[in-house]
Amino acid sequence: MSLGEPGAPREDLGTVRIVGTGLLGTSIGLALGGGAKVLLDDPSPTALALARDVGAGVVDDGGASPDLVVVAAPPDVTARVVAEQLHAHPHATVTDVASVKLGVVEQLASRGADLKRYVGGHPMAGRERSGPVASRADLFLGRPWVICPTRVSDPERVAQVRRLAAALGASPVTMPPEEHDAAVALVSHVPQVAASLVAARLIRASDPAVSLAGQGVRDVTRIAGSDPTLWAQILAANSGPVRDVLRELRDDLDDVIEALAALGEEASGGHAWPPREAVGARGTLARLVAAGNDGRERIPGKHGGTPTSYAVVTALLPDEPGQLARLFHDIGEAGINVEEFSLEHAPGMPVGLAEVSVLTAVRGALEEALVTRGWHVV
Amino acid sequence: MSLGEPGAPREDLGTVRIVGTGLLGTSIGLALGGGAKVLLDDPSPTALALARDVGAGVVDDGGASPDLVVVAAPPDVTARVVAEQLHAHPHATVTDVASVKLGVVEQLASRGADLKRYVGGHPMAGRERSGPVASRADLFLGRPWVICPTRVSDPERVAQVRRLAAALGASPVTMPPEEHDAAVALVSHVPQVAASLVAARLIRASDPAVSLAGQGVRDVTRIAGSDPTLWAQILAANSGPVRDVLRELRDDLDDVIEALAALGEEASGGHAWPPREAVGARGTLARLVAAGNDGRERIPGKHGGTPTSYAVVTALLPDEPGQLARLFHDIGEAGINVEEFSLEHAPGMPVGLAEVSVLTAVRGALEEALVTRGWHVV
Numbered sequence: 001m002s003l004g005e006p007g008a009p010r011e012d013l014g015t016v017r018i019v020g021t022g023l024l025g026t027s028i029g030l031a032l033g034g035g036a037k038v039l040l041d042d043p044s045p046t047a048l049a050l051a052r053d054v055g056a057g058v059v060d061d062g063g064a065s066p067d068l069v070v071v072a073a074p075p076d077v078t079a080r081v082v083a084e085q086l087h088a089h090p091h092a093t094v095t096d097v098a099s100v101k102l103g104v105v106e107q108l109a110s111r112g113a114d115l116k117r118y119v120g121g122h123p124m125a126g127r128e129r130s131g132p133v134a135s136r137a138d139l140f141l142g143r144p145w146v147i148c149p150t151r152v153s154d155p156e157r158v159a160q161v162r163r164l165a166a167a168l169g170a171s172p173v174t175m176p177p178e179e180h181d182a183a184v185a186l187v188s189h190v191p192q193v194a195a196s197l198v199a200a201r202l203i204r205a206s207d208p209a210v211s212l213a214g215q216g217v218r219d220v221t222r223i224a225g226s227d228p229t230l231w232a233q234i235l236a237a238n239s240g241p242v243r244d245v246l247r248e249l250r251d252d253l254d255d256v257i258e259a260l261a262a263l264g265e266e267a268s269g270g271h272a273w274p275p276r277e278a279v280g281a282r283g284t285l286a287r288l289v290a291a292g293n294d295g296r297e298r299i300p301g302k303h304g305g306t307p308t309s310y311a312v313v314t315a316l317l318p319d320e321p322g323q324l325a326r327l328f329h330d331i332g333e334a335g336i337n338v339e340e341f342s343l344e345h346a347p348g349m350p351v352g353l354a355e356v357s358v359l360t361a362v363r364g365a366l367e368e369a370l371v372t373r374g375w376h377v378v
Numbered sequence: 379m380s381l382g383e384p385g386a387p388r389e390d391l392g393t394v395r396i397v398g399t400g401l402l403g404t405s406i407g408l409a410l411g412g413g414a415k416v417l418l419d420d421p422s423p424t425a426l427a428l429a430r431d432v433g434a435g436v437v438d439d440g441g442a443s444p445d446l447v448v449v450a451a452p453p454d455v456t457a458r459v460v461a462e463q464l465h466a467h468p469h470a471t472v473t474d475v476a477s478v479k480l481g482v483v484e485q486l487a488s489r490g491a492d493l494k495r496y497v498g499g500h501p502m503a504g505r506e507r508s509g510p511v512a513s514r515a516d517l518f519l520g521r522p523w524v525i526c527p528t529r530v531s532d533p534e535r536v537a538q539v540r541r542l543a544a545a546l547g548a549s550p551v552t553m554p555p556e557e558h559d560a561a562v563a564l565v566s567h568v569p570q571v572a573a574s575l576v577a578a579r580l581i582r583a584s585d586p587a588v589s590l591a592g593q594g595v596r597d598v599t600r601i602a603g604s605d606p607t608l609w610a611q612i613l614a615a616n617s618g619p620v621r622d623v624l625r626e627l628r629d630d631l632d633d634v635i636e637a638l639a640a641l642g643e644e645a646s647g648g649h650a651w652p653p654r655e656a657v658g659a660r661g662t663l664a665r666l667v668a669a670g671n672d673g674r675e676r677i678p679g680k681h682g683g684t685p686t687s688y689a690v691v692t693a694l695l696p697d698e699p700g701q702l703a704r705l706f707h708d709i710g711e712a713g714i715n716v717e718e719f720s721l722e723h724a725p726g727m728p729v730g731l732a733e734v735s736v737l738t739a740v741r742g743a744l745e746e747a748l749v750t751r752g753w754h755v756v
Contacts, residue, residue, distance in 0.1 A: 103645070124592060138756040141694060142731070144590055175586050183587035191576050191598040193634060196670030197627050198572045201564055203673045208553050209561035212522055213677045214502060219597040220569040221677070224670035232664035235634075236641045243638035246631065249575050253628055256571060256613075260621035263614045267481070286610035292574030292602035295581045299591045299599070316519060322710035324719070325703065332703035341702070343719045353520070378516040 012163050014067030015039065017060055017089070019081055021051035024097050024123065025072030026135035029056025031168045039066060050132040065089065068160060071096040075233045079107035086113045093157040095121045095164070099184065100237035101148045101177035119161040120148040120177060122184075123170055138169070145170035148177040185241035192223055192231060193246065199224035215342075252288060259284040310339045311363035316376040317343070317352035327354060327375065334369035336362050353378070390541050392445030393417065395438055395467070397459060399429035402475050402501065403450030404513035407434025409546040417444060428510040443467065446538060449474040453611050457485035464491045471535040473499045473542070477562065478615035479526045479555035497539040498526040498555060500562075501548055516547070523548035526555040563619035570601055570609060571624065577602035593720070630666060637662035688717045689741035694754040695721070695730035705732060705753065712747035714740050731756070 016032060017039040018025045029038045029051060038057030042048040052059055069085045069092050071078060078098040085094045086108075094117055098104055101120045108115055125143040145165035149158045158174070165172040175183070199221040202210060235242055262278035317323050324343070331338060340357035358366050370377050394410060395417040396403045407416045407429060416435030420426040430437055447463045447470050449456060456476040463472045464486075472495055476482055479498045486493055503521040523543035527536045536552070543550040553561070577599040580588060613620055640656035695701050702721070709716060718735035736744050748755050 124590060136756050138694065138754050141754075141756060146590065173586065173589065179584070179586070183583070183590050186579055186583050186587055187591045187595045190579060191595040193631075193666070194572050194576045195594075195598055196667050197630055197634075198569050199671075199673035200630060200666065200669035201568060201623055201627060201673060202676040203669060205561070205564050205676060206557070208551065208557065209564055210676045211551065211678055212502060212524065212561050213565045216573075216601045217565045217569040218677060219600045220573050221670070221674050222597045223594045224667075224674040226667060226670075228664040228667040228671065231667045232660045235638065235663045236660055239638040239641040239645065243635055243642060245579055246635050246638070249579060250628065250631055250635065252575055252578060253571075253624065253631070256575075257621055257624050257628065260613065260617040260624070263617040264621060267617065282610045282614050285613045286606040288571070288578065289574050289602075289604060289606040289609045291578035291581060292599070292604075293577075293606065295577035295579060296599050296602040298580040298583060298588045299596060300589055316516060321713055321715045324716055325706035325708075325710035328703035328706045330703075332700035335699055337699045338702055338721065341719060341721045343716065376516050376519075378514050378519065 013037075013160075013167060015064050016057075016164070017041065017066035017069045017085075017092070018057065018072060019069060019085060020072035020074075021047045021056065021132050022072060023126070023130045023132070023134050024139075025070065026051040026054065026056045026132040027137065027139040028070055028072065028097075028168060030054065030135055030137040031140060032057070034058075039064060047132055051135075054132060054135060056132070056135065066092045068092060068164060069094045070164070073098075075099060075237050079104045079111075082118060083108055083111045083113045086117055090114075092117065093154075093160050094118050095161045097121055097123055098237075099188075099234055101146075101180045103237050105148075105150055105177050115150060115152045116154045117157055118150075119153050119158050121161055121165065122146040122148070122180060123165070123168075125170070140165075141169035143170050144173050146180050147172055147174045148180050149174065150177065181238050182241045185238055185245050189235060189238055189242045190245045190249065192226060193235070193242070194249075195221050195224040196226075252291075255284050256288055310357035311360045313356045313358065313363060313366050313370070314378045315354045315356065315370055316378060317354045323352075324354070327370075330369060330373045330375070331356065331366065334365065336366050336369065391415075391538075391545060393442050394435075394542070395419065395444035395447045395463075395470070396435065396450060397447060397463060398450035398452075399425045399434065399510050400450060401504070401508045401510070401512050402517075403448065404429040404432065404434045404510040405515065405517040406448055406450065406475075406546060408432065408513055408515040409518060410435070412436075417442060425510055429513075432510060432513060434510070434513065444470045446470060446542060447472045448542070451476075453477060453615050457482045457489075460496060461486055461489045461491045464495055468492075470495065471532075471538050472496050473539045475499055475501055476615075477566075477612055479524075479558045481615050483526075483528055483555050493528060493530045494532045495535060496528075497531050497536050499539055499543065500524040500526070500558065501543070501546075503548070518543075519547035521548050522551050524558050525550055525552045526558050527552065528555065559616050560619045563616055563623050567613060567616055567620045568623045568627065570604060571613070571620070572627075573599050573602040574604075630669075633662050634666055688735035689738045691734045691736065691741060691744050691748070692756045693732045693734065693748055694756060695732045701730075702732070705748075708747060708751045708753070709734065709744065712743065714744050714747065 015037045018029050019041045021040050021042040032038050034055040034057045036058055039060035040048060040051050040057045041060045066089055069089055071081045073081045075098045078096050082094055082096055099122055104120055123140050123145045125140050147161050162172045259281035262281045266278040336358055338356055342355045343352050367377050393415045396407050397419045399418055399420040410416050412433040412435045414436055417438035418426060418429050418435045419438045444467055447467055449459045451459045453476045456474050460472055460474055477500055482498055486496060501518050501523045503518050525539050540550045637659035640659045644656040714736055716734055720733045721730050745755050
């Protein structure tokens with residue numbers, strides 16, 4: 001795939017009907033190149049006209065029979081709309097983009113829908129903004145697009161949905177709906193709950209207390225800025241898998257709280273005689289952090305390959321336009337590839353801390369390159 | 379303060395004795411300029427010789443009387459060493475760098491130490507590496523340095539420790555030990571526990587599941603890579619405040635688990651008649667995420683000022699040396715100041731996603747500047 005040309009030839013896909021022209025639906029139309037073979041529909045006339053006007057396709061007048069229907073409706077109406085589309089277009093394959101999959105299949109089964117022609121999907125892409133105006137042809141480039149066939153899905157229709165994902169520049173990943181829902185509970189829904197739980201503690205913190213916030217708490221709570229209504233829908237739709245993971249997490253949390261209580265009693269001397277020693281409490285704490293080390297290492301590194309840990313080189317950056325350009329110019333001149341990068345601002349000072357992650361083998365070369373070019377490496 | 383010259387004139391500080399020449403102690407010596415007025419001591423002859431050799435100061439031969447003693451020992455021996463130093467140097471002010479403060483004061487009081495001359499400190503700085511060889515004169519530049527006087531601390535000695543922090547380029551922040559410990563429980567220790575709890579869930583996840591990990595779970599679990607032994611010490615030393623915050627967090631977590639269980643029963647139809655509706659469950663979930671929004675907004679923005687939310691512009695980046703330089707060159711040329719930056723790699727593809735945060739007012743200008751220079755803004 002060339003970066004310059006998102007969207008592969010569309011011949012294989014035939015006529016694609018998109019139901020729901022919000023951010024995802026409109027972006028799919030744009031990425032397919034719009035035109036006469038992309039038919040658009042939406043219950044909101046305004047959203048529909050906007051999607052047409054940005055070039056996502058033509059308004060569906062019922063004149064053409066679609067080969068593929070993409071339902072891009074809100075999660076809580078997805079199953080109903082998919083069932084309607086399966087009924088209205090008896091030869092078409094129907095897919096969707098909802099972020100939880102098993103519930104859709106179960107609701108379709110209970111409605112007696114033709115499940116052979118339904119292949120669920122979940123593009124792992126999004127933006128902070130929503131609606132057709134925020135849409136982008138590049139939205140799916142390089143992102144995973146999970147495809148969730150059931151045991152009864154027609155294999156040719158599964159291939160058809162994979163071709164859609166590939167045409168949009170995404171990386172198709174196939175797994176059963178149950179496995180998808182358990183996976184997103186682990187890597188998306190539970191982290192969201194944890195971020196919100198930690199951030200909620202800050203509401204009543206004093207100003208001096210929050211002034212000590214560093215990069216750690218910023219990272220842990222970044223996704224706590226998410227939309228409450230959307231997340232209530234997502235968590236409710238995946239209640240079983242999320243609850244299972246949160247119960248495990250609570251068991252570990254209970255152990256930590258118990259260990260801390262025992263240590264508090266040990267420190268205060270308590271009232272017991274002989275004084276209680278918090279046997280094993282420090283071990284409980286160390287074991288949790290060690291388990292976190294192990295879990296963290298499961299997250300794949302760059303390019304989906306083996307997890308890699310990088311060396312981090314931190315440089316001081318005066319807070320002026322052009323300084324990052326100069327830094328990256330100097331790194332590029334040294335022929336060093338940056339694996340990860342983050343920029344942190346020092347509280348109360350016009351100085352940034354640039355954290356440059358590189359392969360461990362080139363750490364020394366990077367430090368030397370920066371120092372000889374006048375950077376303060378800290 | 380000039381970036382080029384960390385370390386202010388040292389005349390005011392007199393003779394400084396540093397006990398413990400690990401990363402922090404050695405960095406303090408370096409930042410003070412080393413030389414004859416910085417006396418070094420450490421129970422390890424190797425660590426002591428290394429600190430001397432990198433230029434952090436001279437080995438203390440007992441010939442000079444210190445004006446200020448900085449104890450940079452491991453947290454679990456800090457109180458004992460501070461008490462010894464107060465006793466051995468009856469005219470000196472003694473400070474320390476331990477990350478939990480109230481326990482040190484309590485232990486000193488129970489040892490009958492001269493608390494008027496003790497002023498605790500906590501520089502909020504560190505590196506991934508430890509030991510004297512990892513030390514840097516710039517380590518404290520722009521970082522908060524919390525100073526924790528007690529009711530009996532001599533005000534002139536508090537000012538002396540503030541001068542030390544300022545001389546090292548840090549931003550001194552004064553608060554009582556109890557308030558410091560409650561603050562770091564909120565902004566450092568509880569986020570660490572939460573990150574470890576979430577990361578620990580990934581240990582038994584399947585490879586396809588972790589392949590779906592995006593930036594959210596990476597951010598939430600980044601600090602889960604921390605050292606278990608050190609963190610067991612820190613959490614144990616701050617057991618009371620950490621336990622209090624974790625209990626609040628558990629109460630909210632219990633509400634979430636209960637709401638999810640009610641939703642699961644509603645979805646399955648349950649066995650009750652009439653079928654139970656999970657009244658209020660979605661509201662519980664939405665309220666938690668909304669509380670997270672509010673808490674997240676408490677974290678101060680750049681330069682310790684009012685919290686600011688930035689606009690994020692995402693650009694696609696071919697994975698080759700020099701691309702980041704070109705990106706930042708183009709941004710600098712447009713005269714736009716980058717507030718925050720992160721780089722994410724797309725799984726399985728040689729493409730990076732560069733997320734550039736800027737003030738909302740210049741979002742349009744940045745997008746235009748990038749697009750006209752040939753970047754794919756997504």
